C-alpha cells in the first residue's frame with residue numbers, strides 16, 4: 063500500500079474532521095472518495111487488529127480503550143440546582159474508529175414512526191418530544207448504503223415492525239444461540255415476533271475481511287479478526303487509499319477557530335508531545351459524539367460567538383438523551399454458554415411503539431443475551447438479596463455462569479431541556495481544559511416505561527422456562543454508553559442547532575455529524591441511524607463544496 | 614557507620630532471597646491472603662483465592678495501576694485488626710483465626726470501603742488473565758465453566774440441540 067498522504071498544518075485543507083468514530087469515519091471516507099482533501103483529528107490512538115486482546119482487566123476495569131476518567135474526568139448531577147460531583151457518567155471509545163470499534167454491534171434501523179412521534183403521540187409535559195425534520199423514507203437509501211459499505215448481517219423482512227427497505231442485508235444472519243432458541247420459543251407461546259438480530263459483524267467473509275470466529279469478545283473489545291464492521295476495519299483503509307485523507311491520531315482538538323467574518327477557519331489541537339498545533343481548513347466537521355461535540359463548541363467561544371460556537375440560541379448541549387434500559391436476569395436448567403459468539407442472536411420489537419393506552423410515553427426493544435464477562439459477572443451478576451462473597455456465593459457463580467440469559471430492554475429516553483452537557487466551572491482535565499459537566503435525570507415516563515418493560519421481559523423469561531428470574535432496580539440512569547441529542551437537528555433555528563443537512567444554523571462552513579444530532583433516540587442502538595445520517599450529510603457537504611458554498 | 618559494617622549489611626542483604634512482595638510485608642500479605650480466602654474460599658474441592666494466587670495479583674496491582682489505593686489498604690487492614698481484637702481478644706492474627714471466626718470478622722466490616730475494594734481485587738485476581746499473577750492455571754475460569762478460545766463452534770449450549 064502507498065504511504066498515507068500528509069498535509070501541512072498551514073495548508074487550508076477542504077475539510078478538517080474532528081473525531082474518527084462511527085460518524086467521523088463515514089464522513090472522512092465519503093469526503094475523501096469525493097476528491098476532497100481531508101484531515102481527521104482523533105484524540106485517541108490508531109490501533110490495529112493485532113493490538114486487540116482478550117484482557118478483561120485492562121479493557122473493562124482499567125479504561126484501556128475508553129475515555130480515562132482519571133485524565134478526562136466529568137462531573138455529574140441530576141438537576142441544575144445541585145452541585146455537580148466528580149463521578150464517571152459517560153463512556154465512549156477513544157481511538158480511531160471510536161465507538162464503532164468496541165460497540166456490541168447491534169445494528170437496528172429506527173422505525174418510520176420514530177421520525178414523527180410528536181405527531182403520532184402528542185406532546186409530553188416536562189419533555190420536548192419533537193418530529194424530525196426528515197422522514198424515514200429520506201434516510202432509507204443511506205441506511206442501505208451504511209449496511210452495504212460496512213457489512214451488516216441480518217434477515218430482511220424477518221421483523222414485521224421494520225420500515226420498508228430498498229435492498230436486503232449484504233450478509234445472512236449469524237447462527238442462532240441458545241438464548242435465541244429460547245427467545246423464539248417464548249415468542250411463539252406469547253404471540254410475539256422474534257427475529258434474527260441485525261449485527262455489524264461479518265457472518266461470512268466480505269470485501270477482503272474475515273468472518274467472525276465466535277470468540278465472544280465483542281462488547282467493549284476490539285475485534286482481532288476485523289470481523290466487526292467498525293469504521294476502523296471497514297472504511298478507514300479505503301479512505302486512506304484515496305490519497306486524499308490523512309488520519310492524525312493523538313490529536314486532541316481543544317478549540318475551533320473563527321475568523322473576523324464569523325466563519326470557522328481551522329482548529330487548535332494538542333499532539334502526543336503536548337505541542338499545540340493549528341490545522342487550517344476551509345470547512346470543519348465535528349464528529350466528536352454527543353458529549354464531546356457540545357463541549358468543544360462551548361470551549362470555542364470567541365468575540366464573534368460569545369456563547370460558544372453554533373450556540374446563538376443557547377441550545378448547544380441541551381436535550382441530552384441517555385442509554386436507558388433495564389436488564390432482567392434468568393437462570394436456566396442447562397448450560398447455554400452465552401459467552402461464546404456474538405452477543406445477540408434474536409430480538410423482539412413487538413413493544414417498540416409508544417401506546418397512549420399504557421398511560422405514559424415509551425417503548426422497548428427486547429434482546430436475549432448474557433453479556434457479562436467472568437470478572438464483571440462475579441462482581442455484579444448475582445441478585446443483591448443473596449450473599450455477595452463466601453462459599454454460597456462462590457457456588458452460585460460456579461453453577462450459574464453458563465446457565466444464564468437475560469433480556470435487555472432497550473428503552474426510549476425523552477428529551478428534556480435541563481438534561482445537558484455543559485462546562486464544569488471548576489474541574490479540569492489533564493490538559494487544563496474545563497471538564498464535561500453532565501446534568502441528567504430520566505423523565506418520569508422513562509421510569510414507568512422501565513418497570514413496564516421489565517414486566518414484559520419477565521413474561522418472556524418465564525415463557526422461555528427460566529428457573530429463577532430477577533430484575534435490576536428501576537432508577538434514573540447515571541451512566542451512559544449512548545450519547546445523544548445535544549445539538550439537535552431541525553428546520554427551525556430557534557429550536558435546533560443544525561439544519562436537516564447537519565449544517566450549523568449560525569456558521570455556514572461548520573457541520574456537526576454524530577449522536578448529537580438526534581432529535582429522539584428510538585429504542586437505543588443509535589449507531590445505524592448515526593451512520594446513515596453521516597452518509598447523507600457527507601453527500602450534501604460534497605455538493606455544497608462543489609457549488610462553492612463553503613469557499 | 615563504619616565501612617566494614619556497611620559492607621557486611623550489603624553482604625547479608627544479598628544472601629536473603631529477594632522479597633516476595635512489592636507492596637506488602639510478609640505478615641501483611643498473609644493477613645490479606647487470609648481475608649481473600651474468606652471471600653473466595655476453597656470449598657467442595659474447588660480451589661479458592663489462595664490457590665489462584667490472588668495475593669500475587671493484589672500485590673502487583675498495588676505496585677502498579679492501583680498504587681494510589683495503598684493508603685486504603687494500610688488503614689483498612691488496621692481497622693480490621695482492631696475489629697479482630699475486639700471480637701476475638703485472644704487471637705494473634707487474622708490468618709490464625711478459625712474459618713467461622715474469619716467469616717464473622719468480615720461480616721463486621723462488610724460495609725467499609727476497604728472491604729469493597731478487597732472484594733473487588735479478590736475477584737479480579739481470581740478471574741484476570743493469568744499474566745497478571747492471579748487465576749493460576751485458570752482455576753477461576755474453570756470454576757465457572759468459561760473456556761477462553763479464539764474460535765468457538767456451534768452448538769454453544771444445550772438448547773440449540775433440543776428438538777422443539
Ligand SMILES: Cc1cc2nc3c(=O)[nH]c(=O)nc-3n(C[C@H](O)[C@H](O)[C@H](O)COP(=O)(O)OP(=O)(O)OC[C@H]3O[C@@H](n4cnc5c(N)ncnc54)[C@H](O)[C@@H]3O)c2cc1C
Nearest residue numbers: 081083084085105160161166167168315576577587588589
Ligand atoms: C460498550 C458499548 C457498547 C455499545 N453497543 C452498541 C450497540 O450494540 N449498538 C449501537 O447502536 N450502539 C452501541 N454503542 C454506542 C455506540 O458506540 C455509539 O452510539 C457510537 O459510537 C456513536 O458514534 P459517534 O460518531 O456519535 O461518536 P463516537 O463513535 O464516540 O466517535 C467520537 C470520536 O471522536 C473522538 N473525539 C472526541 N472528542 C475529541 C476531540 N476533542 N479531539 C479529537 N477527537 C475527539 C473520540 O475519541 C471518538 O473516537 C455502544 C457503546 C459502548 C460504549
